[in-house]
Amino acid sequence: MRVIVLYASRYGSTKGIAEFIAEKLRQRGVQAEARSVDAAPDPGDYDAVVIGSAVYMGHWMKEAVEFVRRNRTALTGMPVWLFSSGPLELGPEIASIDDPKLEPEEISGFLEAIHPRGHRVFFxxxxxxxxxxMHRTLRKLPAARAILPEGDFRDWNNIEAWAESIAHALATQPVAPA
Ligand SMILES: Cc1cc2nc3c(=O)[nH]c(=O)nc-3n(C[C@H](O)[C@H](O)[C@H](O)COP(=O)(O)O)c2cc1C
Structure with missing residues (x-):
């Protein structure tokens, strides 16, 4: 069982999440590696794919969006999990990290197009x-400053639990041959 955990990351925090997921999968007996989407791997070389992107201005990063669009046919026929790494804190009208309002623009289209097994948003x-x-300038805007505090809010317990659920699904659900 070979799994690739792909990431699009501008400043490295999403890369860190992808590497952590790959490590947790390996600890559960899955052969997993994390790589940048820029490496443009062929999903057909793997049994399952996890794809994650940092979120900027409500969108996945362009290279991750393009990877999914380019590989749509291959991804549709295999187990795929998506994650988004973005929120730094919950705004006043956001109930929890699972609130659909935090979902980047592209996700509903991806759910329809490639039917991933799941999508999660992580801090x-x-x-x-x-x-x-550009990002420094944008962050100085009063509206942005309130929702873009400095700090590392990644919830490793939550991410580990998700990686564990993927390992469990791979161990218990048949994967169609490529
Ligand atoms: C200018 C700017 C805009 C951002 N916009 C969003 C956003 O719309 N939604 C969100 O959830 N996070 C947003 N973030 C937070 C980033 O997604 C977060 O810092 C993420 O962990 C960065 O990942 P990276 O280090 O892999 O690039 C923004 C951050 C910056 C600096």
Whole structure:
């Protein structure tokens, strides 16, 4: 059982989540590796794919969106899990991290197009010292500042529980041959 955990990450926190998921899968006997979507691997070389992207201005990163669109046919026929890494805190009208309002724009289309086994949103991280010029400027806007605090909010217990559920699904559900 070979699984690839793909990520699109601007500043590294989503990469960290992907590497953690791959490590947790390996600890449960799954042969898993994390790689950037930029490496453009062929999903057909794997039995299952996990794809995650950082979220900026309500959207997945372009390279992750393009990877899913380009590989739509292959992904539709295999077990796929998606995750988004973004929120740094819950706004006033957001009940929990599972609130559909936190879902990036592309996700509903992906759910229809490739029928993934699941999609999860995880808290992200923000280090102002790493931000590029555009992101630093955007973060200075009053509305953005309130929802983009500095800090590492990644919930490793929650992420581990999700990785465990994937390992469990792979162990108990038949995977169609590629
Ligand atoms: C300018 C800017 C805009 C952001 N917009 C969103 C957003 O719309 N939704 C969200 O959930 N997170 C948003 N975030 C938070 C990032 O998704 C979060 O910091 C994430 O962990 C970054 O991942 P990376 O380090 O892998 O690039 C934004 C962050 C910045 C700096």
């Amino acid at each position: 992200g991280a923000l280090d102002p010292g790493k931000l590029g010029f």
